[in-house]
Amino acid sequence: MYWSRSRGKFSIGFFTAMFITWLSLSIARAEEDVTEIVAAEINAKYQSHKENFSVKRLFASRCSWCHQGYGLKQADGPRLAGIPKTKEQVVEQIMYGKTPMPGFRKQLKEWQIEALADYIKALPDVEL
Ligand code: HEC
Numbered sequence: 561m562y563w564s565r566s567r568g569k570f571s572i573g574f575f576t577a578m579f580i581t582w583l584s585l586s587i588a589r590a591e592e593d594v595t596e597i598v599a600a601e602i603n604a605k606y607q608s609h610k611e612n613f614s615v616k617r618l619f620a621s622r623c624s625w626c627h628q629g630y631g632l633k634q635a636d637g638p639r640l641a642g643i644p645k646t647k648e649q650v651v652e653q654i655m656y657g658k659t660p661m662p663g664f665r666k667q668l669k670e671w672q673i674e675a676l677a678d679y680i681k682a683l684p685d686v687e688l
Contacts, residue, residue, distance in 0.1 A: 561638045572654025595630040602675055609671045616681045618672060622664060629688040631680055637661060652676040 583606065600614045619630055626637030633639060645653065654673045657663035664673065 583623070593630065594684055594686060598679060598684075599630075602679045602682065603649050605678065606671060606675045609669075609675075615675050618668075619676065619679065622668070625674070626661065630637050631683050632686060633688040639687060640680045641683035641687070643680070647681050 599614070599616045603613055606615070607611045616630055619627075623637075624630070626635060627633075627640055628635040629639075631640035643650075651673055653661070654668070654676055655663055655665040668676075
């Protein structure tokens with residue numbers, strides 16, 4: 561009787577500890593990579609255009625040599641998180657560029673430019 565009650569307490573304590581560990585690990589991971597969370601939403605939105613679409617992969621291949629940290633970090637190009645431009649202005653910037661940034665309207669499809677603009681506008685204003 562006594563034994564089984566203490567074992568019950570032990571497992572409640574054990575599961576609470578496991579839950580807290582899991583929760584703090586998840587929070588640490590979320591803080592570590594906000595871009596993953598933002599990208600997951602954008603990727604889901606554009607799955608109908610391309611299966612397994614990854615906006616971060618697209619960003620990495622076209623934008624990362626100037627805009628680093630997936631838009632969170634200033635490099636040759638400015639940090640893109642929290643910029644005051646509207647989505648339409650961001651689309652415009654990606655399509656036509658602005659020296660030294662090239663325009664991408666010939667290389668990228670319209671929906672890809674939309675996805676990049678959605679991603680940039682969804683980035684929280686944090687800095688790496
Ligand atoms: C050759 C380097 C380079 C590449 C590649 C590049 N950019 Fe840029 N980008 C810049 C520079 C430099 C600026 C600042 C231009 C200015 O306004 O003076 C800029 C500005 C921007 C802005 C406007 C920022 C603001 O504060 O208004 C956006 C949005 C942007 N880039 C998105 C992108 C995206 C998306 C890609 C990939 C498709 C990309 N850029 C690729 C260099 C680059």
